[in-house]
Amino acid sequence: xxxxxxxxxxxxxxxxxxxxxxxxxxxxxxxxxxxxxxxxxxxxxxxxxxxxxxxxxxxxxxxxxxxxxxxxxxxxxxxxxxxxxxxxxxxxxxxxxxxxxxxxxxxxxxxxxxxxxxxxxxxxxxxxxxxxxxxxxxxxxxxxxxxxxxxxxxxxxxxxxxxxxxxxxxxxxxxxxxxxxxxxxxxxxxxxxxxxxxxxxxxxxxxxxxxxxxxxxxxxxxxxxxxxxxxx
Amino acid sequence: xxxxxxxxxxxxxxxxxxxxxxxxxxxxxxxxxxxxxxxxxxxxxxxxxxxxxxxxxxxxxxxxxxxxxxxxxxxxxxxxxxxxxxxxxxxxxxxxxxxxxxxxxxxxxxxxxxxxxxxxxxxxxxxxxxxxxxxxxxxxxxxxxxxxxxxxxxxxxxxxxxxxxxxxxxxxxxxxxxxxxxxxxxxxxxxxxxxxxxxxxxxxxxxxxxxxxxxxxxxxxxxxxxxxxxxx
DNA sequence: AATAACTTGCACACTCATGTGCAAGTTATC
DNA sequence: GATAACTTGCACATGAGTGTGCAAGTTATT
Numbered sequence: 001x002x003x004x005x006x007x008x009x010x011x012x013x014x015x016x017x018x019x020x021x022x023x024x025x026x027x028x029x030x031x032x033x034x035x036x037x038x039x040x041x042x043x044x045x046x047x048x049x050x051x052x053x054x055x056x057x058x059x060x061x062x063x064x065x066x067x068x069x070x071x072x073x074x075x076x077x078x079x080x081x082x083x084x085x086x087x088x089x090x091x092x093x094x095x096x097x098x099x100x101x102x103x104x105x106x107x108x109x110x111x112x113x114x115x116x117x118x119x120x121x122x123x124x125x126x127x128x129x130x131x132x133x134x135x136x137x138x139x140x141x142x143x144x145x146x147x148x149x150x151x152x153x154x155x156x157x158x159x160x161x162x163x164x165x166x167x168x169x170x171x172x173x174x175x176x177x178x179x180x181x182x183x184x185x186x187x188x189x190x191x192x193x194x195x196x197x198x199x200x201x202x203x204x205x206x207x208x209x210x211x212x213x214x215x216x217x218x219x220x221x222x223x224x225x226x227x228x229x230x231x232x
Numbered sequence: 233x234x235x236x237x238x239x240x241x242x243x244x245x246x247x248x249x250x251x252x253x254x255x256x257x258x259x260x261x262x263x264x265x266x267x268x269x270x271x272x273x274x275x276x277x278x279x280x281x282x283x284x285x286x287x288x289x290x291x292x293x294x295x296x297x298x299x300x301x302x303x304x305x306x307x308x309x310x311x312x313x314x315x316x317x318x319x320x321x322x323x324x325x326x327x328x329x330x331x332x333x334x335x336x337x338x339x340x341x342x343x344x345x346x347x348x349x350x351x352x353x354x355x356x357x358x359x360x361x362x363x364x365x366x367x368x369x370x371x372x373x374x375x376x377x378x379x380x381x382x383x384x385x386x387x388x389x390x391x392x393x394x395x396x397x398x399x400x401x402x403x404x405x406x407x408x409x410x411x412x413x414x415x416x417x418x419x420x421x422x423x424x425x426x427x428x429x430x431x432x433x434x435x436x437x438x439x440x441x442x443x444x445x446x447x448x449x450x451x452x453x454x455x456x457x458x459x460x461x462x463x464x
Numbered sequence: 465a466a467t468a469a470c471t472t473g474c475a476c477a478c479t480c481a482t483g484t485g486c487a488a489g490t491t492a493t494c
Numbered sequence: 495g496a497t498a499a500c501t502t503g504c505a506c507a508t509g510a511g512t513g514t515g516c517a518a519g520t521t522a523t524t
Contacts, residue, residue: 012467012468012469013467013468013469013522013523013524014469014523014524015469015470016468016470016521016522016523017522017523018469018470018521018522019469019470019471019522022470022471041510041511041512042512043510043511051471051472052471052472052473053512054471054472054473054474055470057512057513057514058471061513062512062513063511063512063513110349113345113349117342117345117402151420151430151434152417155407156403156409156417159403159406159407160399160400160403160421163396163399163400163402163403164395164396164399164421164425166399167392167395167396167398168392168395170349171388171395173349174391175388185384185388185392188383188384189396189425192424192425192427193396193421193424195424195429195430197427197432198381198383200429244497244498245492245493245494245497245499246493246494246499247499247500248491248492248493248498248499248500249492249493250491250499250500251492251499251500251501273480273481273482274481274482274483275480275481283501284501284502284503285482286484286501286502286503286504287501287502289482289484290499290500290501293483294482295481295482295483465524466523466524467522467523467524468521468523469520469521469522469523470519470520470521470522471518471519471520471521472517472518472519473516473517473518473519474515474517475514475515475516476515477512477513477514478511478513478514479510479511479512479513480510480511480512481508481509481510481511482507482508482509482510483506483507484506484507484508485504485505485506485507486503486504486505487503487504488502489501490499490500490501490502491500491501492497492498492499492500493496493497493498493499494495494496494497494498
């Protein structure tokens, strides 16, 4: 396998820059191909990346290794997006969780589902644990402040809110919802699940400029900007 | 393939009863094995059914045919459970949709997800269309009666409610939620998504005896009651 | 321009699953 | 108890995907 890291010793020459780019191209292609079909072959991924199957093995010794790296990057992305969320009003914080999740995962829904429910789910769950703790903390804060429902155990409620947000992603697949509408829906659903009536949710959103679409930080960018198209 | 139907002509003898039982055993085993691992092989399914792989081909000419029949039965089950739902109060009707869905799909969550999102999704969607129309009709009725939220388009809202119910199923996988708790949660989540606050939901539930766990019709029974255990 | 770093194409070994053919058993049904 | 209806085990063909070795190319870097 190609050694991309800067070896401490014995580097007759530095690794080539284009190799690193190809590595990114592979990851990128893998994201979109696996999102299209979770069982996509390396052949498919390679050609979407504009490379030969053989050369994938120059970057990843195994299919599993490739998938694992994809998961790791996804986890890092989500963690980075959700960890900094903090707000006095737990309801606003939860709405923000939904919104950030939406913008990060929007274009990798299928892969995300697979990561969460597929064979690697335990490892992924472990990686996602800090995020989950964060959401749980928000819920507990909200319950303590009397802002959230108390008819569902905080632990369960936290999961349900995550799940509700993800289900918006799923519906978005079918209806091809716009970025803006997805943003709006995911916030509404998060607040509804948290226990607010739809009118309360509307009030809260009106009163909270930080929930506006324009107030959101840009999603951590994709690895590269090429549209992954295979060429014959 | 074995001809289970009563042929009009040329039946030297009636098909054997145990063959029909085995067919059911295969379907049953397929349900639970595929729910455990959506890529389970026929070998796995066969041995879970207590049969040899070879004899599966006596009942289904193809793996696809087996899966297709599974889907058809699932669709029929869900349709049968949801179609008769009717109630003056759309909110109660939606809660019932959630509850019935829960009891029908509870033990086949993974398979259900696969059916809805997997390679057969289009065919499944077609089969599920009547159910979806039904839910949509309830939502429209509720909007017209001023019982439901109006900040989300009925079509979308209908989907979101379905999705919310399904996400309870997902959470149930992790937490190993009891039948009763699942019933309660799915109703709460459906009502929340429909726009009610958690206190309004509680009031409605209190006032609606038909939502009680005990008031539910039994789930259309599984094909057989054997626990699907493979024997070496 | 020399050379190490990559990519490629091909051949090959391997695994795993599907689907068939057939002969030899069992077993329900008549 | 005769017989058709099933089941089984085995051998075999097929196909798809993964991972490796290697020789022959390209290309970035020095």
